[in-house]
Amino acid sequence: MIKLLRARIRQGHRTLAYPDGPPPDLPERFRGHPVFAAGGCADGCDECAAACPTGAITLQPALAVDLGKCLFCGECAAACPTGALTYGRDYRLAARERGDLVVTETETVRLARALDAKARRLFGRSLKLRQVSAGGCNACESEINVLSTVVWDLGRFGVQIVASPRHADGLIVTGPVTENMRLALRKTYDAVAPPKIVIAVGACAISGGPYLDHPEAHNGADSTVPVDLYVPGCPPHPLTILDGLLRLLGRLEPEGVQRREQ
Amino acid sequence: MSAASRLARLKAGAALPRPELPDLSWTDFAAALLDATARGLRVVAYFGAPEERAVRLYLVLADDRGAELAVGTTRADGETFPSLTPQCPQVHLFEREIAEQYGLRPEGHPWLKPVRFQPPLRSLVAAPPAVAGITDFYRVEGAEVHEVGVGPVHAGVIEPGHFRFQCHGENVFHLEISLGYQHRGIERALAGGPDRRSIQYLETAAGDTTIGHGTAYCEILEALARCRPPARGSALRGIALELERLASHVGDLGALAGDVGFLPTASYCGRIRGDFLNLTAEICGSRFGRGLVRPGGTAFDLDEPRVRKLLERLERAFADSRSAIELLWDSASVMERFEGTGTVPREVAEALGLTGPAARASGLDRDARRDHPSGIFRFHHIPVSLGDSGDVFARAYVRWLEIQRSATFVREQLAAFPGGLARVEAGAIEPLRLAASLVEGWRGEICHVALTDEKGRFERYKIVDPSFHNWSAIAYALRGQQISDFPLCNKSFNLSYCGHDL
DSSP: OOHHHHHHHHOOOOOOOOTTTTOOOOOTTOOSSSEEEEEOOHHHHHHHHHHHTTOOOOOSSOOOEEEETTTOHHHHHHHHOOOOOOEEEOOOOSSSSSGGGGSSSSSSOOOOOOOOOOHHHHHHOOOEEEESSSSOHHHHHHHHHHHTTTTGGGGGTEEEESSOOGGGSEEEESOOOOOHHHHHHHHHHHSSOOSOOEEEESSHHHOOOOGTOOOBBBBGGTTOOSSSSOHHHSSSSSHHHHHHHHHHTOOOOOOOOOOOOO | GGGGGSSSOOTTTEEGGGGGEEEHHHHHHHHHHHHHHHOOOEEEHHHHEEETTEEEEEEEETTHHHTEEEEEEEEEEEEEOOOOOTTTTGGHHHHHHHHHHHHOEEEEETOOOOSOOOOSSSSOOOOOOOTOOHHHOOOOSSSTEEEEEESSSSSOOOOOOOOEEEEEEEEEEEEEOOOOOOOOOOOHHTOOOOOOTTHHHHHHHGGHHHHHHHHHHHHHHHHHTTTTHHHHHHHHHHHHHHHHHHHHHHEEEEEEEHHTOOOHHHHHHHHOOOHHHHHHHHHHTTOOOOEEEEEEEOOOOOHHHHHHHHHHHHHHHHHHHHHHHHHHOOHHHHHHHTTTTTTOOOHHHHHOOOOOOHHHHHHHHHHHHHHHHHHGGGTTTOOOOOOSSSSSHHHHHHHHHHHHHHHHHHHHHHHHHOSSSBBOOOOOOOOSSSEEEEEEEETTEEEEEEEOOTOOEEEEEEEOOOOHHHHHHHHHTTSSSBBGGHHHHHHHOOOHHHHOOO
C-alpha cells in the first residue's frame, strides 16, 4: 500500500491545462500546417509534386497542398530547391468540408465550424463515439486512444469512446475503408441511432492516404458513410484530433486559442 | 551430405544473385525443409512468386546458431503441391497464404482456410471472389456447447478481426481467429517498385512498428545497392527501434493492468507511453517515427543539445516507468490474474514458430538483434530477456526486462553518439537479386524478402510481420481458459491485425 501511495505521489497530476491554458509544447520538428514562402517557386519547377507519394500537391493554377491526402512526410519540402514549401508547427487542421483541406499561399485550412444549434444541444455536453478501424494501421487508432489517457482526459469534455454503436452518437473512422471492412462499417453506421455524426481521422480515412486508388480499398470514409469532420495527418497528433472535436462541439472560439508561434 | 546443405546461404541484410539460388526438385525441396527444421532452423518466409505458366516457391530459413539464412526454391507446376504442415506445423499459415495468393492448393493441409480473403496475386485457376468472414468455421457440437462470435468491430479502439469461441459454460474449448479485414494490397502494390510510395507502404504496414518495418525495408534496398549506412545513421536507427519498443511495451503493461482492473499502473503507463513517443517525435517530428528511416541512413540527425535533451527526458520517463510497472509484481490481485493464464508451453511455441516476447516468455532463446544482427546491433549487444512459464505473467515480465535493457541501450548510444554523416546516397539497385532482412521489432522478428527483375525493379516483395507467426498462439493460449480471460490473453500478445493482413 505504501508503494502504491509513493507511486501516486511521484506520478503527480498530469492532465493538460489546455484548452483553458496554453496547448502543450509540440516538438521542434513537428510538421503541421504547410507554410508557403511568397512567390518562392522557381519557374517551371515541379520537384515537390514529383516527390509527393500521394499526389497531394498540385501546381496549377497555383501551388496547392491537399491536406486530406498529405502524409506530412516532408518529402516535398526536402525536394524543394528554394524553400518555397515547408511545414510549420500549427497543429490546427480539422475541417468540416473536404474542399476546405486544400491550402495555398493565400488560403489556410478553413477550420471546422461548430455543429448547428440543434446538434449542439444534443451533443455539445455529451458525445459518445464508436471507433471503427477500416484498414487503419493502428497509428491513428493509438492517437485516438491517447485522448482517453489522464493527459488528455477526453471525458472532461463529455466525450467518450463507447463499446457499442447502440450506445453511440456517432463514429470515428480510421483507415481507407478496405473492401473487407466496408460492410462492417456500413452496418456499424446503420446501428447508430440518428441523428448521428461521423469523424474521419487520418489521411487514409479522408482520401485513402497511401492506399489511394487501391482496388482493395475505397479512398476513405466518405465513400461509404457521410462525414461531418475531417482530421488530417498520418497520424494526426492527439492535439489535432482534440482541436477538431472541440471545434465541432463549439468549445473553441472560431479563432481558437491563439495561433502558436511559428 | 544432408538435404539441407543443398540450400544457398546468405547473411540477413544481404543479397544473392538469383541464378545462384538452388532450383530444387520438389522431393529435394521438401527434404531440405524438413531436414533443416529438424536441425533447429526456423521458417522465416515461404512464399510464391510468378513464373512463366507456373509459380516458384521460395523458402527462407533462419539458422540462429550460424547467424545465416538458408534459401531454396522449387517450381510448382499444376494446381497443387504437397502440404508439409503435418510434419512441420510452422509452415501451416505460409501454405494457406500460397494457396490464397496463387491458387495453388497444398494437398493434405489439415486446416486449409482463407488467410486474408484477398484477391489472388495471380492464379492459374479461376476461383470465386472471397468474402471476408465467410468460411467453414470449426464447430463443436453437443449439449450445453455454445458458440460466441466477436468482431470484426470490437468494443475497444482496436483493429478489426473476427473471433469465434466454442464454449462449454465459461470454458473455451476452441478459439478460431479469422482475419483479413485490414487487407490493403501492400504486397501487390510493392511489385514494380521501389517508387515514391513504397516506403509509405512499409511505414504503415503495421503503423505502430514504423521503425521496425522501415528499417527492414531500408536494409533490403541497401543490400540490393551494396550500400552500408554510416555509423551515425545506424545508431539513430537503433535508438529509434528501441524507443518504439519502449513505448509499446510500456503501453502494453498499462493495458494489461487495465484488463485486470489495476488502475494505477494502467493510467500511469498510458501517459508514460506518450513520453516515449514524444522522444521519437523530438528526433523526427512524428511520434511514430514517420519519415525517419530512409535508404542509406536516417533523414534526420541529432545535434549536441538535442542529444542532451533526449537523455534527460529518457531518464525521467524510465524512472516513471519503474515506479509504475513495479507495482504490478507487488500486487497479489494482479499476479493472481497473470500467473497461469493463457499458457503456451515451450514445445508448442517451438512447433508454431513463435517469435518476439511471446516466444521468449515460453523460454525460446531467440532474438534477431543477437542472432542476426544488422546495423548498430553488430557492435552493441542487448542481452536477451527470457521467461519460462509461457503465461500472461511471463509475457508481461519479459516486456519489463526488455524495457530496462532497451533504456540502457538508448542511454549508451546517446552518450556515445557517433560522429560523421547520418545518411549516404544509397545508389542504384542491382538486377536479378534476392535480398532478405531480419529486424527484431517490438512484437518480434520482421522478415522482408525482395526479388528484383532484370531492370532492378521488385518482381516480388514479401513481408512477414511477427504477428503472422504469433496469431495461432493466441488461439492455443485460450484453450481451457475462461472466455472472460480473452481480453487479457489477447493483450498479452498484442498482435497486429494490419501487419498480418497487409
